Structures are given as C-alpha cells and as structure tokens.
Amino acid sequence: MAVGKCxxxxxxxxxxxxxxxxCAGIKQxxxxxxxxxxxxxxxxxxxxxxxxxxxxxxxxxxxxxxxxRPRYLLINSGNANAGTGEQGMLDAQSSCVEVAALHNINAxxxxxxxxxxxxxxxxxxxxxxxLPQTQSNxxxxxxxxxxxxxxxxxxxxxxxxxxxxxxxxxxxxTGMSKGAGMIQPNMATMLGFVATDAKISQxxxxxxxxxxxxxxxxxxxxxxxxSTNDACVLMASGKSTLPEILEDSEAMRIFQQAIQEACMYxxxxxxxxxxxxxxxIKIKVQQAINEAEAVQVAKTIAHSPLVKxxxxxxxxxxxxxxxxVGRSGVEQLDVAQISIYLDDVCIVEKGGRAAAYTEEAxxxxxxxxxxxxxxxxxxGQVEQQVLSCDFSYDYVRINAEYRT
Amino acid sequence: MAVGKCxxxxxxxxxxxxxxxxCAGIKQxxxxxxxxxxxxxxxxxxxxxxxxxxxxxxxxxxxxxxxxRPRYLLINSGNANAGTGEQGMLDAQSSCVEVAALHNINAxxxxxxxxxxxxxxxxxxxxxxxLPQTQSNxxxxxxxxxxxxxxxxxxxxxxxxxxxxxxxxxxxxTGMSKGAGMIQPNMATMLGFVATDAKISQxxxxxxxxxxxxxxxxxxxxxxxxSTNDACVLMASGKSTLPEILEDSEAMRIFQQAIQEACMYxxxxxxxxxxxxxxxIKIKVQQAINEAEAVQVAKTIAHSPLVKxxxxxxxxxxxxxxxxVGRSGVEQLDVAQISIYLDDVCIVEKGGRAAAYTEEAxxxxxxxxxxxxxxxxxxGQVEQQVLSCDFSYDYVRINAEYRT
Numbered sequence: 001m002a003v004g005k006c007x008x009x010x011x012x013x014x015x016x017x018x019x020x021x022x023c024a025g026i027k028q029x030x031x032x033x034x035x036x037x038x039x040x041x042x043x044x045x046x047x048x049x050x051x052x053x054x055x056x057x058x059x060x061x062x063x064x065x066x067x068x069r070p071r072y073l074l075i076n077s078g079n080a081n082a083g084t085g086e087q088g089m090l091d092a093q094s095s096c097v098e099v100a101a102l103h104n105i106n107a108x109x110x111x112x113x114x115x116x117x118x119x120x121x122x123x124x125x126x127x128x129x130x131l132p133q134t135q136s137n138x139x140x141x142x143x144x145x146x147x148x149x150x151x152x153x154x155x156x157x158x159x160x161x162x163x164x165x166x167x168x169x170x171x172x173x174t175g176m177s178k179g180a181g182m183i184q185p186n187m188a189t190m191l192g193f194v195a196t197d198a199k200i201s202q203x204x205x206x207x208x209x210x211x212x213x214x215x216x217x218x219x220x221x222x223x224x225x226x227s228t229n230d231a232c233v234l235m236a237s238g239k240s241t242l243p244e245i246l247e248d249s250e251a252m253r254i255f256q257q258a259i260q261e262a263c264m265y266x267x268x269x270x271x272x273x274x275x276x277x278x279x280x281i282k283i284k285v286q287q288a289i290n291e292a293e294a295v296q297v298a299k300t301i302a303h304s305p306l307v308k309x310x311x312x313x314x315x316x317x318x319x320x321x322x323x324x325v326g327r328s329g330v331e332q333l334d335v336a337q338i339s340i341y342l343d344d345v346c347i348v349e350k351g352g353r354a355a356a357y358t359e360e361a362x363x364x365x366x367x368x369x370x371x372x373x374x375x376x377x378x379x380g381q382v383e384q385q386v387l388s389c390d391f392s393y394d395y396v397r398i399n400a401e402y403r404t
Numbered sequence: 405m406a407v408g409k410c411x412x413x414x415x416x417x418x419x420x421x422x423x424x425x426x427c428a429g430i431k432q433x434x435x436x437x438x439x440x441x442x443x444x445x446x447x448x449x450x451x452x453x454x455x456x457x458x459x460x461x462x463x464x465x466x467x468x469x470x471x472x473r474p475r476y477l478l479i480n481s482g483n484a485n486a487g488t489g490e491q492g493m494l495d496a497q498s499s500c501v502e503v504a505a506l507h508n509i510n511a512x513x514x515x516x517x518x519x520x521x522x523x524x525x526x527x528x529x530x531x532x533x534x535l536p537q538t539q540s541n542x543x544x545x546x547x548x549x550x551x552x553x554x555x556x557x558x559x560x561x562x563x564x565x566x567x568x569x570x571x572x573x574x575x576x577x578t579g580m581s582k583g584a585g586m587i588q589p590n591m592a593t594m595l596g597f598v599a600t601d602a603k604i605s606q607x608x609x610x611x612x613x614x615x616x617x618x619x620x621x622x623x624x625x626x627x628x629x630x631s632t633n634d635a636c637v638l639m640a641s642g643k644s645t646l647p648e649i650l651e652d653s654e655a656m657r658i659f660q661q662a663i664q665e666a667c668m669y670x671x672x673x674x675x676x677x678x679x680x681x682x683x684x685i686k687i688k689v690q691q692a693i694n695e696a697e698a699v700q701v702a703k704t705i706a707h708s709p710l711v712k713x714x715x716x717x718x719x720x721x722x723x724x725x726x727x728x729v730g731r732s733g734v735e736q737l738d739v740a741q742i743s744i745y746l747d748d749v750c751i752v753e754k755g756g757r758a759a760a761y762t763e764e765a766x767x768x769x770x771x772x773x774x775x776x777x778x779x780x781x782x783x784g785q786v787e788q789q790v791l792s793c794d795f796s797y798d799y800v801r802i803n804a805e806y807r808t
Contacts, residue, residue, distance in 0.1 A: 053737040054730030054755070083726045085756020118723025119757055182710055182727065223709040225724070226731035305627040305709070305795075306586055306803055313804035319522025320629070322487045323586065326458025327630035333457040351458070352489020353523055391709075393800050399710055400717035 002155050003272045003280045003369055003389065011143035011161045012172050014195040016040035016237025020137035021149040024130035026123055027078030027116060032149040034127060036099070036134035037073040037193065043237045045070050046206035047111070048213050050230035051186040056082035057092040058112040059229060065096070068108040069202075072099050073233065074127075075191065077150050077178070081114040081122040082228040091122040098128050102135055113191055115178065115229055116152055147176040150191055153398060154180050158269035160194075160262045166251045169242035171198045173258055177232075177266035181275040181399060183222035184299075185213075185230050192217060192232035194262050198255060199238035200245040207247075208256045209234040216263035219295070220387045222274040223395075224303040234259065271387045276394030279311050282372040286383045293330050294384035297375060300328035301388075308391030311371065316362030318347040325375055337378030343371060406559050407676045407684045407773055407793065415547035415565045416576050418599040420444035420641025424541035425553040428534035430527055431482030431520060436553040438531060440503070440538035441477040441597065447641045449474050450610035451515070452617050454634035455590040460486030461496040462516040463633060469500070472512040476503050477637065478535075479595065481556050481582070485518040485526040486632040495526040502532050506539055517595055519582065519633055520556055551580040554595055557802060558584050562673035564598075564666045570655045573646035575602045577662055581636075581670035585679040585803065587626035588703075589617075589634050596621060596636035598666050602659060603642035604649040611651075612660045613638040620667035623699070624791045626678040627799075628707040638663065675791045680798030683715050686776040690787045697734050698788035701779055704732035705792075712795030715775070720766030722751040729779055741782030747775060 017039060021032040039045060047066050049059050058081055074095055081088045096110035114122065147157035161174040175194030192213075200208075213232055238244075245251045272280055283301050288294035301307055304324040310317040321340060326333070335351035342365040346354040365371055421443060425436040443449060451470050453463050462485055478499055485492045500514035518526065551561035565578040579598030596617075604612075617636055642648075649655045676684055687705050692698035705711055708728040714721040725744060730737070739755035746769040750758040769775055 052727060052730040053732075053734070054726050054739050080723070083723050083752070083755075083757060085754065088756070118721075118727060182724075184731075186731070225708050225710045225727060228723075228727050228730060303707075304629050305799070306629045309800050309803035312800065315804070317522075319484070319487050319632075320586075322458050323456060323522060323629060323632050326456040326632060327588075327590070328457075330457070335458050348487070350489065352487060352492070391800060393797050395709070396713050396716065396795060396797050396800060399713035400719070 003277050006156045006269060006272050008144060008157050008159050009161050011159050012163055012174050013140040014172050014174050014237060015140065015197045015239035016043060017195040017235055018138040018140050019142040019146040020134040021145045022130045022133035022137060024076065024126045026076055026126060032145060033077045034130050034134055035075040035146050035149040036138065038138050039071055039235050040237050040239065043235055044200060044202040044205050045233065045235050046202060046209040047231060047233045048210060050227055052226050052228045054083065054228050056080055056114060056229045057084060057088035058114045059231060060089065061092040061096065062111040062113060062231065065108045065111050068106070070111045071105055071109045072103065073111045073113065074099050075113040075150055076127060077152050078116040079114055079120055079122050080116045080118045080229050083119040084121055087121055091124045094124060095127055098131055102131060113231055115150065115191055118228060143174055143176060150176070150178045152178065153275060154178050154273050156273055158266055160265045164258050166242050166254050169240060171196060171240045171242055173262050175262050175266055177270055179270040180273045181222055182225040182227040183220065183270060183274065184224045184226045185217040185220065186226045192263065192266055194259065195235040197237050197240040198242060198245055199240065200236045204245060204247055204252060205234055205236050208259045211256060212260035212263040215260060216267040219385060220267045220271050221299060221302045222271065222389060268387055271389050274389035275398045276392040277389035278392055279390040280370045281311060281388045281390065283386045283388060284372060284374045284383065286374060286376045287380055288377050288382040288384065289380035291382055291384055294382050295386065297325055297328045297330060298384060298386035300324045301373060302386050305391055311390035312392045314366040316342065316359065316366045318362065321373060322348060339376040341374040342366070407681050410560045410673060410676050412548060412561050412563050413565050415563050416567055416578050417544040418576050418578050418641060419544065419601045419643035420447060421599040421639055422542040422544050423546040423550040424538040425549045426534045426537035426541060428480065428530045430480055430530060436549060437481045438534050438538055439479040439550050439553040440542065442542055443475055443639050444641050444643065447639055448604060448606040448609050449637065449639050450606060450613040451635060451637045452614060454631055456630050456632045458487065458632050460484055460518060460633045461488055461492035462518045463635060464493065465496040465500065466515040466517060466635065469512045469515050474515045475509055475513045476507065477515050477517065478503050479517040479554055480531060481519050481554050483518055483520040483524055483526050484522045484633050487523040488525055491525055495528045498528060499531055502535055506535060517635055519554065519595055522632060547578055547580060554580070554582045556582065557679060558582050558677050560677055562670055564669045566662070566666070568662050570646055570658050573644060575600060575644045575646055577666050579666050579670055581674055583674040584677045585626055586629040586631040587624065587674060587678065588628045588630045589621040589624065590630045596667065596670055598663065599639040601641050601644040602646060602649055603644065604640045608649060608651055608656060609638055609640050612663045615660060616664035616667040619664060620671040623789060624671045624675050625703060625706045626675065626793060672791055675793050678793035679802045680796040681793035682796055683794040684774045685715060685792045685794065687790045687792060688776060688778045688787065690778060690780045691784055692781050692786045692788065693784035695786055695788055698786050699790065701729055701732045701734060701781065702788060702790035704728045705777060706790050709795055715794035716796045718770040720746065720763065720770045722766065725777060726752055743780040745778040746770065
C-alpha cells in the first residue's frame with residue numbers, strides 16, 4: 001500500500017556518477033540486490049549515519065572510509081550485516097577489498113552499505129561472485145535500476161531528479177532513497193543516495209547534507225524504530241560548468257536549498273510507503289520555545305499507537321492527540337494556551353474542545369488521504385514539522401510475517 | 405483476549421470500606437458504570453495521579469481534595485471528563501457537591517474519578533440521578549461488582565485480596581484496577597483502588613503507596629500512551645486490631661511490601677488484559693548504572709512496534725530487540741558488553757549473535773504465552789523490570805473501532 005501519487009520520476013543522469021546493478025541472490029534470486037556506484041576522480045562525497053549504538057558493520061566501515069576520498073559505493077539489499085559481530089566487520093571489509101582489487105584502488109576508497117534482515121551472516125561469497133557483473137553494468141543513465149536494487153519492504157522505488165540553475169550554469173541533482181519500516185532516522189535514513197555534478201569541497205558538501213538531513217530524513221517516522229543501518233550519502237562529481245561552490249556564497253545558499261528539497265522529497269516518499277500506511281500525516285508544532293520541544297511534541301503524536309490507529313479508522317478521536325501532547329514531557333506546559341487543528345478545522349482551543357467544533361467537520365478532514373495536524377503551543381516562535389503515517393492491520397501483518 | 409489465567413479472586417471485605425454500584429447509562433445502559441466508595445470516619449487515604457499535562461478535570465479536583473480527609477470516592481466509567489475545559493471542572497465539582505449533600509459532609513471530602521472516552525461532556529444529570537441508588541447499595545462485601553463497574557475496554561475484572569499478619573494481628577488488603585489501553589502510567593494507572601483495615605497516618609500511607617506504584621504501575625506499558633486520567637488510591641480504615649503502623653517500624657516494612665505486592669499483581673493484570681494482547685513480556689534490564697537508564701532501555705524495547713509485532717508472530721527476530729537497545733539513548737553504551745536472553749536462551753553475547761544460539765531454541769521460547777527478555781548491559785549493578793505485551797491485529801481493530 002502507498003499513500004498518494006508515488007510515480008517514479010524521469011531521472012537525469014549525473015555526469016561523473018555511474019551505477020551498475022546485478023542479482024547476487026542474497027535473499028531472493030529473481031531481482032537485482034547489489035548496486036555499485038562509481039564516482040569520477042575528483043568527486044567529493046559527504047555522508048551521515050545512524051546514531052543507533054548497535055550500528056551495523058558496514059556503517060562502522062563506511063564512517064571510517066569517508067575521510068579517504070571514496071570512489072565507490074557498494075550497496076546490498078536483503079541482509080543488513082548488523083548484529084553480526086566480528087564476522088560482520090570482516091565481511092564488510094573484505095567486500096571493500098574485492099571492489100578495490102577490481103578497480104585498482106585502495107580498499108579505503110570504498111564505502112559499503114547493507115539493508116535487510118538483522119542478525120544473519122552476510123553471504124559474502126555471493127556478493128564477491130557478482131561484483132564483476134555490477135562493474136560491467138556501470139553506466140551513468142542507470143538510476144531507475146539502482147533505485148529498485150536497494151529496496152526491501154518498499155512497495156515502490158523512490159527517486160528525485162531536477163536540473164537547477166546557479167549563476168547561469170545548469171546543475172543536476174538526482175537521488176534515491178529506500179525504507180518503509182524501522183523508520184525514525186536519527187542522522188539519516190536507510191538509505192538515501194543523492195548525486196550532483198556541482199563542484200564543491202567535501203567540507204561544504206557535508207555542511208549542505210547535514211543541514212538538509214536534519215530537516216528532512218530526521219523529521220520522519222513510521223514506527224519510531226531507528227535502524228541500525230541508516231545512511232545518507234551526497235556525491236558531487238564536479239562535472240558541471242559551474243565553478244566551485246564556495247562557503248557563504250549565494251551559490252552555496254541556492255545549492256543547499258536544492259539539496260534540502262531533494263532530501264525532503266525522498267523522505268516524504270518513505271512515509272508514503274510506510275509499512276501498511278493508508279494516510280500521510282503532517283504534524284506541525286508552532287509557537288514552541290525551541291526546536292527540541294517542537295520536535296518532541298510532534299514525535300510524541302507521531303509515535304502514539306492510539307493516534308495512529310484513529311487515523312487508520314478515519315476517526316476524529318482528537319482526545320488521543322490531546323493526550324499525546326500532554327504526555328510529551330514538555331516542561332511547564334500551560335494547556336490553557338494550546339490550540340489544535342486538523343487541516344483548517346480548530347478542534348481544541350484554550351486547552352479544551354473548540355466551541356465551534358463539530359464532529360462532521362472533523363470527520364470530513366479525517367476522510368482524506370493526506371492530513372495535517374497543527375499544534376499551537378503559545379510559548380514561543382519556533383515551528384517544526386514531522387511527517388508520519390497511520391497504523392493499520394497491514395503494519396502488523398507485514399511485520400509479523402517479515403522473516404517468514 | 406487475555407494472556408494467562410485471569411480469574412477473579414475471592415475478595416475479602418475490608419472493615420470500614422463500603423462500596424455501592426449502579427447503572428447511570430453514561431455510555432451503555434446494560435451494566436453498572438457508577439461506583440461510590442465510602443470510608444469510615446477516621447480512615448486515611450493516599451493517592452497518586454497522572455503526570456499528563458492535559459490531566460482530566462476529576463484529576464485536578466481529586467488532587468486538591470486529597471488533603472481534606474476524604475470520606476467518599478465517586479468513580480464513573482464510559483466518559484473520561486478530559487479535554488472538556490471549564491464545563492468539565494464544573495461537572496467534576498458538582499458531582500462532589502451532590503455526594504456531599506446526600507451524606508451531610510463537605511464537598512471537599514469527595515474525590516471524583518472518571519474513565520472512558522476523552523473530549524465528550526460528562527452527562528452529569530445522569531450521574532446525579534443515579535447517586536441515591538449507589539448510596540442505598542453501599543455494603544462492605546461488594547468488591548466484585550465494583551471491579552466490574554469501573555471497566556472500559558477491559559475484558560476481565562481485576563482484583564487482588566489477601567489477609568496478612570503483622571505482629572500477630574490480621575490485616576486485610578483488597579484492591580482492584582482497570583485498564584487495557586492508553587497504558588504507560590506515569591505516577592499511577594487509570595484506575596487502581598486498594599483498601600486495607602490497617603491504621604496508618606496519611607503521610608505514611610502516601611509513602612507506602614508511592615513506593616509501591618513506582619515499582620508496579622509505573623513499570624507497565626501497553627502502548628506507551630500515558631492516560632489523562634491515571635489515578636491510584638490507597639485507603640486505610642484503621643479497623644484492624646493492629647495498633648497504628650509507625651514510620652520506620654518493622655510493621656511499616658511488612659505493610660509496604662504487602663501493598664507493593666498488591667499493586668504489582670493488579671498492574672500485571674492490566675498487561676494480561678492489554679488491548680489485543682496474546683503474550684505477556686517481562687523485560688528485565690540488569691547491570692545498569694542507575695534505575696533511569698535501566699527503565700529507559702526496557703521501555704524502548706517495550707514500545708517498539710517492530711519488537712511487539714515479532715512477539716505477536718512468535719518470531720525470534722532478535723535483531724529488532726538489539727536495534728531497540730541501540731536506539732534507547734543510553735550515553736556511551738558499549739555494545740561489546742551486552743548480552744541478551746530470551747528466557748534462559750542466550751541470543752546475543754558481546755554485542756553479536758551468540759555462538760551457541762540456534763533458531764530452534766529461540767523459536768521454542770517465542771511459542772510460549774509468557775516470555776522474559778533479559779538485557780545485561782555490563783555497566784553497573786542496577787536491575788529494573790518492565791511488563792509489556794505484544795501488538796496484534798486486535799490492537800488495531802480495538803482502537804480503530806473504539807468510538808464507533
């Protein structure tokens with residue numbers, strides 16, 4: 001199931017970024033599950049990773065290798081290589097060694113990524129045997145196949161592509177993401193890959209990515225479970241005619257905005273594909289004292305199983321939203337200052353049921369596929385938004401059946 | 405659905421505590437939904453209430469009246485009188501006035517309690533009209549009817565009763581609780597009422613209750629949603645032959661233990677009746693540095709929808725438990741020190757899959773109705789336990805249909 005339109009867009013190739021896929025048969029044998037991405041020499045690459053303490057072996061390795069001017073990304077679906085102890089670290093490292101040997105580079109220039117079931121040993125021999133095939137398939141115009149190869153419980157491939165103009169030069173931004181469950185990214189989501197032909201230093205690229213991820217992937221949640229494998233990568237090949245994007249420049253500002261837009265689009269696609277999701281819920285918290293409390297309130301609503309099942313039932317059971325705000329842990333919350341809206345229907349004012357509210361008006365909003373919840377705290381100036389989805393029978397079915 | 409044996413025990417009457425029920429037709433017309441409890445003159449009464457900022461009108465009123473030597477408790481099911489603004493406060497207060505008028509006492513000697521749907525105005529006229537009937541039904545031997553009258557989505561009534569001996573004197577402890585959803589009590593649960601014939605000061609009684617609740621009701625969770633109406637009350641009539649229980653005495657120690665046992669039993673009964681629950685899960689966190697981090701890890705596991713659906717499926721998908729521990733937010737967690745057990749089967753050692761672990765051994769535990777998860781952090785000496793349940797199709801059904 002997926003909420004709203006989730007068509008895969010036309011994906012503009014990014015000069016200097018090649019992708020090759022193949023079927024290694026890691027979990028299933030009928031579809032591509034291995035992806036190799038090659039960045040042209042001179043490319044820069046930024047990344048953010050999960051903050052889960054039990055982060056997967058490939059996350060450890062990729063985080064370490066990021067500083068060594070990476071040239072290749074190796075991504076497999078079907079197995080997360082997480083909770084696999086020392087064997088997992090050896091497997092992640094040896095996959096880098098094999099890619100390096102094929103391309104005559106240093107193993108530290110390869111970043112490994114894995115997504116799939118936790119706790120099973122990575123079938124490294126299958127991956128090694130399939131590597132030459134991914135290599136021979138490397139072409140720039142290959143994003144659709146790549147976006148499909150990284151899917152797990154996703155029901156559709158998630159892509160974004162745009163050609164923007166900076167100082168009269170065309171710059172291409174193309175990216176993909178995957179994910180449907182174990183989604184409450186904390187630093188990034190499992191997995192996002194965005195590429196551009198802009199020329200930009202590693203430090204500036206990292207700054208762009210970190211800002212963008214904080215407002216996009218770090219503001220979505222399906223089930224509150226932060227994955228062991230979250231990662232988001234931003235690659236810049238420098239092949240555009242635009243001169244290098246420098247710190248504090250107008251070009252940097254435009255570029256950062258464009259990257260953020262890409263990340264927000266790809267993050268929203270993950271929520272639209274949230275496991276069992278039938279509704280997309282945008283939770284806005286306004287007039288908070290700071291970003292932290294705004295996100296805290298929004299996520300408490302987003303994670304409440306009672307709120308999520310009410311949305312699934314299209315039931316304007318707003319008492320559950322109110323109860324979630326009340327238990328969110330904000331210090332000295334004055335409920336008499338709080339208003340709550342479903343789309344533009346005021347349901348709560350001064351902490352109680354709004355005088356003009358009618359069940360019919362609430363029901364009309366709840367029947368929609370995309371709904372916004374706005375909570376006005378009346379404490380300050382800060383606004384934050386979190387995207388989430390509802391909780392359905394299918395969420396239980398998907399996660400009760402996932403390994404079988 | 406309910407997990408394990410949930411038989412209603414034989415309830416010993418408590419001298420000095422009378423209960424009367426009646427049907428006010430608040431939500432349904434075919435069963436008792438109103439309960440009046442009378443405490444004999446000279447009784448003491450302790451209580452703890454929800455920490456939800458949006459606490460219900462009766463919670464505000466009861467908290468204020470608690471200091472005024474309460475003589476009556478008025479409890480209705482079918483309507484929470486929460487999110488009802490000023491009208492809700494007026495209704496809660498006028499219910500106290502009506503009880504006081506009937507019994508010739510002060511309105512401040514009445515504690516009101518409500519449980520049910522949030523956001524609908526309390527039908528106070530129905531309650532007032534039914535009060536004389538609850539009064540005429542007041543008898544000491546009436547706990548079973550009382551335990552049924554306070555139920556909402558509960559599938560069975562929850563009772564506890566025991567006669568203990570202190571210094572050669574018999575002391576009776578009898579109590580009841582209700583609750584199945586919106587359960588992550590924070591100070592108490594909605595609703596627990598325990599009575600004893602011991603003689604004990606209000607201050608000492610409050611201390612006993614607070615200690616007991618912290619280790620019982622505050623250590624259970626069904627869905628992570630803290631109710632707006634949680635409350636737990638401990639009444640002591642002083643009718644036992646035992647002399648007054650004094651601070652720091654051996655009698656106080658025995659009594660506190662007995663109260664804690666009652667609260668733990670009643671709290672566990674709520675989890676056994678968790679909405680849609682098919683399994684009872686005891687999550688023990690050992691070798692933590694302090695109580696806070698032990699509870700934090702246990703509750704992160706307890707709230708994870710992925711862990712809960714895996715238990716529903718009897719799937720030993722331990723990677724989800726590991727991922728939950730990793731995202732629990734414990735500072736400087738060294739995963740290499742962590743072991744995890746399902747009952748006595750070691751699944752994780754040194755942060756990775758245990759060498760001797762087999763899927764068959766894990767499956768055998770998961771097939772049980774009652775399962776313990778033990779997480780050994782290897783950081784300190786503190787142990788804490790949280791009780792929870794699984795997440796089933798029925799949880800979604802119950803909460804998608806609750807208001808219809």
